[in-house]
Amino acid sequence: KNMKIKNILRIYILLYFALFAWEAQASSETENVELITYPENAFSKIEKVIRQARKSIDIYAYHLKHLKVVDLLIQKKRENVSIRVIAEHDQYKHAFNKESSTEAYSKLANAGIPIHQKPKYYRKNHPTGHFHAKFILVDNETLLLTSGGFDGMTFDVCRDLGVILHQKDYSTELREAHNLFLADWVNQPYRNSSDSSRLIIGPEGQKEIFHNFLRSAKKNLHVYQQYLNDEMTLKILANAVKK
Numbered sequence: 001k002n003m004k005i006k007n008i009l010r011i012y013i014l015l016y017f018a019l020f021a022w023e024a025q026a027s028s029e030t031e032n033v034e035l036i037t038y039p040e041n042a043f044s045k046i047e048k049v050i051r052q053a054r055k056s057i058d059i060y061a062y063h064l065k066h067l068k069v070v071d072l073l074i075q076k077k078r079e080n081v082s083i084r085v086i087a088e089h090d091q092y093k094h095a096f097n098k099e100s101s102t103e104a105y106s107k108l109a110n111a112g113i114p115i116h117q118k119p120k121y122y123r124k125n126h127p128t129g130h131f132h133a134k135f136i137l138v139d140n141e142t143l144l145l146t147s148g149g150f151d152g153m154t155f156d157v158c159r160d161l162g163v164i165l166h167q168k169d170y171s172t173e174l175r176e177a178h179n180l181f182l183a184d185w186v187n188q189p190y191r192n193s194s195d196s197s198r199l200i201i202g203p204e205g206q207k208e209i210f211h212n213f214l215r216s217a218k219k220n221l222h223v224y225q226q227y228l229n230d231e232m233t234l235k236i237l238a239n240a241v242k243k
Contacts, residue, residue: 032165032166032168032169032170033163033164033165033169034163034164035161035162035163036144036146036148036161036162036163036164037159037160037161038146038148038154038155038158038159038160038161038162039154039155039156039157039158039159042146042148042154042155042160042162043066043068043069043155045144045162045164046069046136046144046146046150047068047069047072049136049138049142049144049164050069050072050073050076050136050138051072051076052138052139052142053076053081053138053139054081054139055081055082055139056081056082056083056084056137056138056139056140057073057076057081057082057083057084057136057137057138058083058084058136058137058178058181059073059083059084059085059086059135059136059137059150060086060087060131060133060134060135060181061085061086061087061088061134061149061150062087062088062091062130062131062132062133062134062149063091063099063101063149063150063151063154064085064087064101064104064105064108064149064150064151065099065100065101065104065149065150065151065152066104066150066151066152066155067103067104067107069150070104070107070108071107073085073108073111073113074107074108074111074113077111077112077113083113083114084113084114084116084181084185085108085113085114085115085116086115086116086117086118086119086131086133086181086184086185087101087105087115087116087117087131088117088118088130088131088132089101089117089118090130091130099151099152099153101151116184116185117131118131118184119184119185119187119188120187121187121188121189122184126203129203134146134147134148134149134150135177137174137177137178137181140167140174140175140178141166141167141174142164142165142166142167143164143165143166143170143173143174143177144162144163144164145162145163145164145165145177146160146161146162146163147160147161147162148160148161148162159224161224170198172196172197172198173197173198173199175197176192176197176199176201177199180199180201207230207232210233211232211233211236214233214236214237214240215236215240217240221237221240223237
């Protein structure tokens with residue numbers, strides 16, 4: 001009888017640890033991507049990512065105008081963190097966001113932080129295109145990838161979304177982001193070096209990947225989008241409704 005009780009206890013203990021392990025795994029799977037939502041928590045999360053830098057910060061910026069972000073970068077520069085910025089200097093002119101980037105760029109330059117414009121090869125191949133990437137790569141260990149700019153108007157009133165990815169979970173994607181930045185920094189066309197990376201890089205090839213993603217939907221599609229006027233995208237969505 002005692003042996004039977006011991007065996008039952010062993011089973012319960014094994015089940016408990018199996019359940020604990022499963023819960024821990026499920027928890028880690030839900031926590032390896034951190035969501036950024038504008039305007040609610042974007043600035044605080046971006047500030048946290050910048051502050052944790054120990055060695056390097058590489059930034060793609062369409063809008064880099066927020067002086068608090070600029071001051072954070074200058075502070076990290078004084079802490080001997082290497083900082084590089086690639087920015088779009090010919091930003092789209094519209095009535096919504098009139099904030100100038102001149103003061104921000106001047107402060108960065110005066111602090112010894114190099115700022116490159118979009119590379120010449122890109123301007124040659126896509127003369128009407130904007131360099132619209134927005135990410136912050138810290139120590140090649142943390143990638144903040146966002147649809148929102150680093151400016152006051154976006155932080156204050158815009159609905160944008162972003163994610164924070166960590167090297168331990170997304171090593172391939174962070175490596176590709178790093179390689180892309182290096183290529184653009186030295187004006188060299190980028191060649192994707194990994195078939196397993198889930199990082200989508202435009203303009204070459206992104207439309208096909210995006211359309212295939214839409215076609216893969218089985219039950220529902222939820223779309224957040226400022227502009228929805230691509231003919232093929234509209235056809236795919238219409239066919240999805242019919243299904």
